[in-house]
Amino acid sequence: xxxxxxxxxxxxxxxxxxxxxxxxxxxxxxxxxxxxxxxxxxxxxxxxxxxxxxxxxxxxxxxxxxxxxxxxxxxxxxxxxxxxxxxxxxxxxxxxxxxxxxxxxxxxxxxxxxxxxxxxxxxxxxxxxxxxxxxxxxxxxxxxxxxxxxxxxxxxxxxxxxxxxxxxxxxxxxxxxxxxxxxx
Numbered sequence: 001x002x003x004x005x006x007x008x009x010x011x012x013x014x015x016x017x018x019x020x021x022x023x024x025x026x027x028x029x030x031x032x033x034x035x036x037x038x039x040x041x042x043x044x045x046x047x048x049x050x051x052x053x054x055x056x057x058x059x060x061x062x063x064x065x066x067x068x069x070x071x072x073x074x075x076x077x078x079x080x081x082x083x084x085x086x087x088x089x090x091x092x093x094x095x096x097x098x099x100x101x102x103x104x105x106x107x108x109x110x111x112x113x114x115x116x117x118x119x120x121x122x123x124x125x126x127x128x129x130x131x132x133x134x135x136x137x138x139x140x141x142x143x144x145x146x147x148x149x150x151x152x153x154x155x156x157x158x159x160x161x162x163x164x165x166x167x168x169x170x171x172x173x174x175x176x177x178x179x180x181x182x183x184x
Contacts (some may be wrong), residue, residue, distance in 0.1 A: 001072065003117025004034075009125065010069040011038055011102060016130050017158065018042025018100065027119070027139040030108035034082075037102065045088040053086055069162040073104055080110035120176040123148065124169055131164035144183035 001007055008025065015023045020042035028035040045053070054071050082105035091098040106113055123137050127150060134154075139146040150163060153172075161168060161180040 001114075003115050003118045005117030006120040007073050007076070008036065008119065009122050011036075011073060012126055012135075014069065015040035015100065016133060020045070020099065020133065022069050022134045022136075024136045025040065025123075025138070029108060029142060030142050032107060034106045034108040034113075039099065039101045041099040044090040044093070044100055046090045046092070046108075049090075050086060052111045054084075064102070070102075075103050076108075076114065077106050077114075077152045079112040080107040082106040118175060123176065124173050127172060128164050128169055133143050139180075140182050146179040146183065148172065148176065149181075158175070 001010070008027075010024060012025060015038060018040060020040035022041045024037070024039045026035070028037075055072055055088070070084065070086070077084050084104040086100065086102045086103065088100040089098045117160040119139065119170045123135065126133075126135060132150045135148070136151070153163060153168070157163075157168065163169075163172075
């Protein structure tokens with residue numbers, strides 16, 4: 001993948017596939033250090049799955065026999081002097097409190113850090129394809145922060161207007177563009 005936003009899309013889609021109803025994504029991008037955090041309430045992983053997570057030939061998917069997202073993310077982080085840490089509690093171990101948290105750190109001013117890409121369209125795509133998921137997105141930069149909560153949007157729009165509605169998606173895209181323009 002040539003842009004960081006595609007890694008964000010891939011990792012967040014893992015949470016969607018894990019059945020998460022609530023997914024919090026934070027990008028803390030200040031002073032040359034980027035911390036990317038994804039926290040979900042999906043089915044979680046067993047200790048065995050967690051230990052094998054960085055093995056590119058391990059995946060729980062049935063459609064293909066490799067899982068490259070986390071191994072490539074880890075490689076990218078390490079190339080910049082960062083790291084990836086994943087913690088998880090499987091639903092079988094804790095039916096009431098389960099899910100996964102991934103924290104990846106990167107030195108974003110390192111020569112090997114790839115371009116950020118279009119993070120705005122990444123989140124519009126996630127919401128469009130998964131309108132029932134409660135995404136919370138926060139991007140903290142030196143100049144301020146961008147914040148978007150699907151739960152808050154639903155509380156304003158009500159149950160009759162899905163977040164995948166074309167007008168709602170256009171509003172989200174415009175809101176994110178404006179918010180990013182303010183913190184440059």
